Amino acid sequence: MEPVTLITGCSSGIGLETALLLASRGHRVYATMRDLSRGAALRERAAAAGVELEPLTLDVTAPATIAAAVAVVEEREGRLTNLVNNAGFSYFGILEHFSEDEIRDQFDTNVFGPLRVTRAFLPLLRRDASTRRTLVNVTSLNARVVYPLMGLYAATKFALLGLTEEWRHELRPFGIRAVSVEPGPIETKFGGGSLKRPAGYDPAGSPYRPIVEAAEESFARLTTRDAGPPSKVARKILRAIEARNPRLHWPCGPLTKVSTLSLRFAPYGFVEWALRRNAGLNKIGRITHEEGVGEG
Ligand SMILES: NC(=O)c1ccc[n+]([C@@H]2O[C@H](COP(=O)([O-])OP(=O)(O)OC[C@H]3O[C@@H](n4cnc5c(N)ncnc54)[C@H](OP(=O)(O)O)[C@@H]3O)[C@@H](O)[C@H]2O)c1
Numbered sequence: 001m002e003p004v005t006l007i008t009g010c011s012s013g014i015g016l017e018t019a020l021l022l023a024s025r026g027h028r029v030y031a032t033m034r035d036l037s038r039g040a041a042l043r044e045r046a047a048a049a050g051v052e053l054e055p056l057t058l059d060v061t062a063p064a065t066i067a068a069a070v071a072v073v074e075e076r077e078g079r080l081t082n083l084v085n086n087a088g089f090s091y092f093g094i095l096e097h098f099s100e101d102e103i104r105d106q107f108d109t110n111v112f113g114p115l116r117v118t119r120a121f122l123p124l125l126r127r128d129a130s131t132r133r134t135l136v137n138v139t140s141l142n143a144r145v146v147y148p149l150m151g152l153y154a155a156t157k158f159a160l161l162g163l164t165e166e167w168r169h170e171l172r173p174f175g176i177r178a179v180s181v182e183p184g185p186i187e188t189k190f191g192g193g194s195l196k197r198p199a200g201y202d203p204a205g206s207p208y209r210p211i212v213e214a215a216e217e218s219f220a221r222l223t224t225r226d227a228g229p230p231s232k233v234a235r236k237i238l239r240a241i242e243a244r245n246p247r248l249h250w251p252c253g254p255l256t257k258v259s260t261l262s263l264r265f266a267p268y269g270f271v272e273w274a275l276r277r278n279a280g281l282n283k284i285g286r287i288t289h290e291e292g293v294g295e296g
Helices: 013-024 040-049 063-076 100-127 151-174 209-222 230-242 256-265 268-278
Strands: 004-007 028-033 054-057 082-085 133-138 176-183 249-252
Touching (some): 004 063, 013 230, 028 063, 082 100, 133 151, 249 256
Parallel strands (some): 004 028, 176 249
């Protein structure tokens, strides 16, 4: 029987590439997105590749759309082999600058979203008779280590990694394997159009301004010059799904090898120094008062 796979966030980037790759490998793919009118790129690429996909509306923050998607898959397939929780986005900014609504917005999509979607689809995953069934959570290198000014986002990915560990315990007896796919910087809308900043940040009035400016510059470099292609993550997801006994962590893309090695073998002080240096924060002297940067 062909595997039935549902993926969230397929209008662009990693979700789009994963939908195309899995469809080309014989999966029946439910390529979901919150707004089907944003599916033109996916439809064009699928037509060019000669693969078929099932587009479906699903907003991970809207329980009614999740329930409707479950009803469609249940009626058409009666089962689900793989679920890929990919939809997500990042805020970039100083923790003190975020409003409570912005903090909730970040957690709603990146943590409560995959939690809702997984809980809703688990009965269909349990019903599938395939020997290899996988719950893939796209977390991030930021689920292992925090890049400066990505702490709010990283907190959501740390949380999703924690849920993934719990699902490994809970779902193993059913033969469902939970994995965390952990991309480094990837060239998608993630670091561009999808990136959000705290609306209340006022550079003129913030003592954090030198930190924000340095980190903004390095982040722009990270998400363009240093970034890898989303197809690389799609291939890693496929490998995790096809693995006989998949491990928890699936790092992939630029910087993940060096980060994984550093996290395993170097003292945390070194990792912290390297991150600060990378983000240009090591050049900032002590900020002595609310107005600006001091000497020391
Ligand atoms: N790119 C990177 O450097 C990187 C690194 C590590 C981890 N990741 C993770 O990889 C995943 C995919 O991101 P990407 O890089 O492919 O970025 P992307 O091109 O911005 O794609 C994100 C996708 O998530 C969708 N989405 C956002 N909010 C949603 C919601 N409420 N319901 C349903 N879909 C929603 C977006 O849909 P719309 O088109 O409607 O906005 C879009 O399809 C994310 O979880 C991200 O955290 C990315």
